[in-house]
Amino acid sequence: MQAYLSIRVFTFVILSASLLAGCGGKTPPAQATIGSQGNTPPTPSTLAINQAVAESLDLNNPQDFDNATQGLIARADGLRVSMADGSIVWSLNDYDFIHGDAPDSVNPSLWRQERLNNIHGLFEVTQGVYQLRGFDLSNMSIIEGERGWILVDPLTTKETAAAALAFARQKLGDRPVTAVIITHSHIDHFGGVLAVLEGNGETEIIAPQGFMSEATSENVIAGTTMSRRSMFMYGSQLERSPFGHVGSGLGKGPAFGSPGLATPTRVISQTGERVTIDGVNFIFQNAAGSEAPAELTFYLPEKKAFCGAEVVSRNMHNLYTLRGAHVRDARKWSYYINEAIEIFPEMEVYFASHHWPLWGNTEIVDFLKKQRDGYRYIHDQTLRLASQGHTPSEIAESLELPTALRNSFSNRGYYGTLKHNSRAVYQRYFGWYDGNPANLDPLPGVESSTRYVEAMGGSSGVMTTAKSAFDRGEYRWVAELLNHLVFAEPNHVAAKMLLAQSYDQLGYQAESGPWRDVYLTGALELRSGAPSQGLGISNAADLIRQTPISEFMQLIAVMLNGEKADGESYVFNFTFTDLAETYVLSLENAVLHQRNGEPDVNANATLQITHELFIGMLVGQAGIRETLFSDDISIQGSRLDLLQFFAMLDPPDEVFNIVTP
Known part of the structure; x- marks a missing residue:
C-alpha cells in the first residue's frame, strides 16, 4: 500500500x-435500496457483466x-x-x-x-x-x-x-x-x-x-x-x-x-x-x-x-x-x-x-x-x-x-x-497534454458543464438522455452526462441520485478494489454530502517527530495565499531551542523561501519554540494564536508582523468536495 x-x-x-x-431540483421517485448507505440493487446489466467475468476465469481453481x-x-x-x-x-x-x-x-x-x-x-x-x-x-x-x-x-x-x-x-x-x-x-x-x-x-x-x-x-x-x-x-x-x-x-x-x-x-x-x-x-x-x-x-x-x-x-x-x-x-x-x-x-x-x-x-x-x-x-x-x-x-x-x-x-x-x-x-x-489543441486550454469544470447542459437542451434534456442510457446499462456514459449536470446545477437532486445509481453499478462491476471504493464513495457523497471530518494527524505525532523540520517549512510555503501575500515582504527566524537549529523564512514576490543556518539580524521577528510545541501546533493540539501569546515561547521583534504573516496562510481543507463543485 x-x-x-x-x-x-x-x-x-x-x-x-x-x-x-430541499436543496432544489426535482425529487426522484423512491428507489429500492440495499445496505445501510442507500445503495441501489444490481441491475440486469450488472448481473450479466459479472456473470461473464465468472465464466471467463477459472474461479474454482483451488491452488491459490x-x-x-x-x-x-x-x-x-x-x-x-x-x-x-x-x-x-x-x-x-x-x-x-x-x-x-x-x-x-x-x-x-x-x-x-x-x-x-x-x-x-x-x-x-x-x-x-x-x-x-x-x-x-x-x-x-x-x-x-x-x-x-x-x-x-x-x-x-x-x-x-x-x-x-x-x-x-x-x-x-x-x-x-x-x-x-x-x-x-x-x-x-x-x-x-x-x-x-x-x-x-x-x-x-x-x-x-x-x-x-x-x-x-x-x-x-x-x-x-x-x-x-x-x-x-x-x-x-x-x-x-x-x-x-x-x-x-x-x-x-x-x-x-x-x-x-x-x-x-x-x-x-x-x-x-x-x-x-x-x-x-x-x-x-x-x-x-x-x-x-x-x-x-x-x-x-x-x-x-x-x-x-x-x-x-x-x-x-x-x-x-x-x-x-x-x-x-x-x-x-x-x-x-x-x-x-x-x-x-x-x-x-x-x-x-x-x-x-x-x-x-x-x-x-x-x-x-x-x-x-x-x-x-x-x-x-x-x-x-x-x-x-x-x-x-x-x-x-x-x-x-x-x-x-x-x-x-x-x-x-x-x-x-x-x-x-x-x-x-x-x-x-508525455505529461497531461495529449497534443490536441482543444485540450490545451479547456474551460474549467463548472463553466464547461454549464455550457454542455445548455447545448444539450437544459437539465431536462440531459436527464432524459441519461435515463435512457441508464436503462441500456451504459453507466460510464451516464456518469459523464450527469457529472456535467451536477457541476452545472449542484442542487439538482434527481441528477445526483441517478448519478449515484450509476456509480453503484460501476462499483459492483469493478474488479479493482480501489475502483470499487472510488465509485461507491462517490455514490455515498452524492447522497449524503462530503464528510464532516477528514483524516487528521493527531495520532501521527511519533512519525512527525522524525520528519525533518525543513519538510514542514516547505508545507508552510505551499499554504501561503499568493493573493494575500502580493506586495508584502517579511523575514522571520524560527529557532528550535531544543534542537539548536534555526530556519529563516523570507517572503518576497508572494513566494516564501527558507534556509537553515544563522538567523537574519534584520528579521521582522524571531520566534523561539521547542520542537515538541511546534509539533503540537501542527497536529492541532495547540492553536497558533494561543501559542504565539503563551509563555511557552519567546518572540523578539514584531508580534503583529508575525500574526499578519500567519493570517496569510490558508489552512488545508480536509473534506473538500470531489463529486460536486
Missing part, C-alpha cells in the same frame, strides 16, 4: 438525505487457496485491535461476511481475491520463517535468528504491530526482537516499528537507501489532498458489506491507529550486498524506484527463500496510485523483477509483504516472469500506440494483456488496473 501521513481513527457525521431533497492456507499454525479469529481510548484500529470481524459464492453486488473475480485476503493467522512459510497475515493491510514476517527474531515490515501502526507480535509469542514462545528489516518507504511497512523495538537500543534496523527521506516527505507537502483522495481509494467511509468495501485487492484495508518511525542503523545501498543478521545470512537487492522510491528485496541462501517485498505481489500493482503520487517507472520495475530471477536462480520459497507465499522453483519463476512481463508489456505497448497517435483514453480503452498474462490471477487488476496504468505510462513520458 502506498503511505499517507495524515491518518487516524475518525468519525463522520452523515447528512440526512431528506436535507438534500491451498497456498494461502499452507503452513497455518493458528487463526486469529475475532481479532479486534483498539487504541487506549477504545477507538477501533483493526477488526477482522468486519469481514466475516466474505465467504461462499460472490454476491450479485461484487465482481466475482474481486470476491475471490478478497476471500484469499481474508485467510488470516500465523503461518510457517518454511523452517524458521513465519508470517502474520490479516493483522493489517500488509504482512509481518518473522525469521528465526540465533538469539531472537528478525521481523520484516512491522505493519502500519503500533497497535496492530503489538497485537501481531503478541499473537506470535503466544504461539511460538517469547523470543526477543533482535532486528527489524523495513523493505520500503510506505507506511504500512514501517509505521508499527516502535511497538516491536526492545527498548534497549540494541535492535538493529535495516532499511533501503533513502528510506528516511522518502518515509517522511512523500505526503507532507501534498498530504491533505492525498488524504482526501485516500478516503475514496480505500473506502474509509463505506460500510464493510457486499454493498460497500470488501477489500483493497492488496489486502483488506489500511489500519487507522498510531504510526511511528525509527532511524535505521544499517542502510542497504547495493544489490548483492551480503549481511549476517543474528546469525542468518542475507543477500539484498536494492530496488529503488520500483514500487517505492526506496525499496529492497532479499534472499536467504540457506533456506532458498526470496522475499519480494512489494516489488511483486499477487495482483497487478499501481504504476499510478489513485490517491495521487509520482508515476512509477514500469520499465525499471520490470527490470528489477528480472534481475531477481537472475541473481537468485535457486529460489524454492517466495514470500512477500502482501498476500500469500509460493513454493517450488518452477512455480515461482513462472510467477515472477508474468509479473515482470505484465509491467513491461504495459510500458512497451503504451508507447507503441502513442507513437501511432493514440491518446491516453484510446490506449486505455483498447489495450489488453496477452492471454497468458490476463489469465493469471496474479496479473489481474485487483489493485492497479490496466487502464489507469497505461495512462500512467503515457503521463510519465
